Amino acid sequence: MANPLDGEAIEDLGRYIKAQREIARLSVRHLARIAQVSDSYLSQIEKGRYQPSAQVLTNLAQGLNLQPDVLFRMAGWLPAPCGDTVPGVEDAIRRDNRLTESQRTALAQLYRSMVDG
Structure with a gap:
């Protein structure tokens, strides 16, 4: 699962997470708390500056009411x-x-x- 994303794919993943957060009407702070990360780290993920770990993606999926495999596919970890x-x-x-x-x-x-x- 350690397949690193290229810069554009990381940005796409971050934009998708941000869009889902906005649809769910969650603040960065609230989703970060659910995902057990800092707000600044979540903000950096949404800006495409960091590739989150599998655990963080799982926690984000839970907070966004998504199946984790949706985010894993976007991260390139599942076909x-x-x-x-x-x-x-x-x-x-x-x-x-x-x-x-x-x-x-x-x-x-x-x-x-x-x-x-």
């Missing part, structure tokens, strides 16, 4: 399943409380139709 879409997009749509159920369904179907061709 993407065949035909997989961008990790967590549909999960994020389902969890966005600003949308009605019918909007979530429509948006998820639209997303699938666009990525599946």
